[in-house]
Amino acid sequence: MEHPLFALKAGDRRVRTYERNGLVVTVKPGSDGCATIHDKDLWIYCISQLVEAKNRGRPITSTVRFTAYDFLRSTNRSTGGLGYRRIVGMLARLRGTGIETNIETNGQRERRGFGLIDSWRIVEKSPTDDCVTAIEVDLPHWLFRSVATMRVLTLSRDYFKLRKPLERRIYELARKHCGLQPKWRVSVTILYAKSGSTATLKEFRRQIKELSNINLLPDYQISLDTERDHVTFFAKKEER
Template sequence: MNRNLKPVRHSQGDLFVCDITDVILKDDLASMEHPFYSLSKKPDREPRRYEHNGQWIEFRPSIKGLPTIYDKDLIIYAVSQLIAGMKKGRPLSKNVRIDPYAFLTFAQRGVGGRDYDALSDSLDRIDGTRFRTNILFDGTRTDEWIGIIDGAKMETDEKTGKIRSLELRLSDSVIQTIEDMEVLTLHPDYFRLSRPIERRVYEIARKSVGQGDSWDFRMETLHRKSGSKGSLREFRRQMKPIIEKDFLPDYMVIYDEQRDCITFVNRKTMPIARDIANDQAQRLLGLLSADVFDRARVVAPGWDVHHIANSFVAWWATIQQPVPSSPDALFLKFCETWQQKNGAP
């Protein structure tokens, strides 16, 4: 057992409670790229604005503060259930009903009274925080304040005070993320990472490296992307045990002191992208029509659209979805996102 990770509280059998034994943890790419969640364990009520490469996001926290990275577990759980349902043919719904015990065991938490009480505080922070951004909604700037969820309902036993069930109503932006399958699989040990900074650094590595070989960050860039409110010096101190003890799931963390650069290296606990060439991905490539490449050149001018197509089918293979009903439309959407993220070649 890795001593740098929290112990496993619950056996895999506990996941049967909510019929999610085969659920793979999912997370949305937008919140992995930009710091939606606070890394502080104390109430963080300070409004924030982040900018990076022309993109920005602003937050207005509730009186109870911004949602924390631990509150995010509820969103990961909800998204995971929805994706599991889609794989079984169930329609996507904004409303997600949650068994509190199933959630707590899924997230490797305790199941005592305080753990149940903490759910109410999490809902207050998630529901109360609003944001606006030019990151989501296909690059269209939206000046409307938006939430992560549109509401929540809790059922509590009047005699015992124990929460019986929760129901989240996810926002349109979260549902759109799921529909576009802009999600990534998380390692189950994500919930065993004990410090907020460890979870956030893992998210950044997972988003940046993905199933490639490695990715470099200057320390100051990683500090900015983490959302840490501490100084760069404090961030270096927090990174030191992560680097020296090398316990991050999926990725090794290497520090080049001379370059002041962090390199995340794939441990190969997941397949490398260039090796993903399964039958489903190849079949998807064959389903793309001849004229869709001409349309793709308009959407992503200057790029080699066949290179983008190879990245497209590799990505589709990694998220383990059936061949889509409209592969041309999905490919063009992928090209549009590619252009937005990478700009001109």
């Protein structure tokens, strides 16, 4: 969640590079475009299925099998025909988006490349009926390892009710950095860089101000200090 791997705008075909504390992350879209933050719902859903199975003491593998209906219902999507058809595009973008990073260990530098998912398979009723009955997704080793060792953050179920991409990204950052702490303070410029927003910094400030006014984020409340140009996230269950 530290780097904005998922595009905030549909159709984003830019090669995006982010650098912080010596770590460089490059996101390269595939032929179907870059995976978006709404495509990420499928990623999150797969992770949640593994976490639930692990919590119940069941063995897990990097292959996740599920029904399209359960995915659509769990992520607050329409279960009509359009919802089913959109799943194919989500899978294609997740499979096509590539991530490259540089890692330094023991004085040696490595460059690594990986995808958001390794492969996918959809089972349909028949050659003449494109109704999706089952989906299989193979998660990459690095992601499966994080789940297996429980190094993943849980998200509020209300996350899927957030429709605007920036709202989702800001919530993710608050969840990561604030977590169970009473608050997290960050400068607007750093938050802007972490968000992956394609808006101008001026427009981003306006959007954050709007978010702080409507106060719709699950779990956290936003306070924008325009004089110091920083944002503070407060856990809603805590007294300010």
